Amino acid sequence: MSSNFSFWEKQYMQALDDIVIIGAGIVGLTTGIYLKKQFPERHVVILEKGMITDGASSKNAGFSCFGSVTEILDDLETMSEKAVIDLIRLRGKGLEELMKLTSQDDIQFQKCGSFELFDDLLDEEAKEEAFQKIDMVNGLVAEALDFKNTFEKRKENFGFKLSPTAIFNQYEGQLNPVLLVNALRKHFKECGGLIFNGAHIIDVDTEKGDISLENQVILAPRRIVLCTNAFTKNLLVDLDIIPYRNQVLMTKPIKNLKWNACFHMDRGYIYFRNYRNRLLIGGARNIDLLNEQTDEYGSNSTIHKHLINIIHHRLFSDESIEIDHSWSGIIATGKSKQPIITKMSDSVYLGARLGGMGVAIGSAVGKSLAELISQDIS
């Protein structure tokens, strides 16, 4: 460590010589919590570049979900049945862990269920296939999570212009992402962990085991744990991590928005929910993959138009519904849909590539990463 730190600051920062986690998203925070619970005497510090987090954990849609029927069928096209079951299990286990680490009230969790909707103009074939294969997909979920009859065909009158015949999943729910991050931060601090915000790491030397911060400070802690998800390739190259931007729109309050559930469309690429009578809608990166393959925040007018068209013409027949706010967030995908949980060198570890369901798998990844590290320090 160098720079103009005072005696007091230097003393406080001695904690940075032990276990340093980079990234205060769901994975970084839960890794920290599990490590502190197992090793209360060890110093565990999280370094985070953003004011709260600057990643997907505080910018997501807040669905606690494990995959719609068409998403699972899509996965079966490219993955073995066992791999698909393992992934569903990981999502279910992650949600279970998350609920143990927080309280439902603190994170505004509602087990409201979810619906997969179909656009009769575009999705006729996908809809037929999904309805035909519900029992088979229910079998996979039962094997993964022991849930009975997860998906069922339902006709519901939400007042949307889309077909009222949907697939209902009683086990899914929704929460407030920032309250979730805050609850995990609180839990980590109560375990004795420290979080430094505004700490931007610009380099990680896996062989030397040191990290360089933007302010020219260099740290050489005993363990370095990267929980930087889509931004990992800025620090470590040669990884199968592809960042994708996701657009999200929030409308002004809409009168008579009576339903309260999460909705999936187009194989999970589009999602929407009611948040206090506002419609949150996001996704659709599949319509402009080239421009959305980036880890830079920014808006995409083609996707905004597509989502607004869905609001005005596929859900409602009301062009007066106005957008109040929009933002983007970055997810990490790759050739594989499994997260990376690995040791990169003697002292450097990585937990990343959480895909589009990191709220679900985040704490399971944090737990496995902490277990991996604990084998080396116990």
Ligand SMILES: Cc1cc2nc3c(=O)[nH]c(=O)nc-3n(C[C@H](O)[C@H](O)[C@H](O)COP(=O)(O)OP(=O)(O)OC[C@H]3O[C@@H](n4cnc5c(N)ncnc54)[C@H](O)[C@@H]3O)c2cc1C
């Ligand atoms: C718009 C959107 C909607 C989504 N909706 C859902 C959903 O409804 N349900 C669901 O399950 N999942 C959803 N996801 C996915 C989910 O949010 C992520 O998979 C999950 O939050 C990833 O958590 P993480 O901790 O791995 O990464 P992140 O939350 O991205 O955290 C990584 C952290 O590392 C920090 N960091 C990165 N580089 C550095 C550096 N060099 N120095 C210091 N700090 C650094 C970042 O600032 C960030 O805080 C969504 C994602 C997006 C973008």
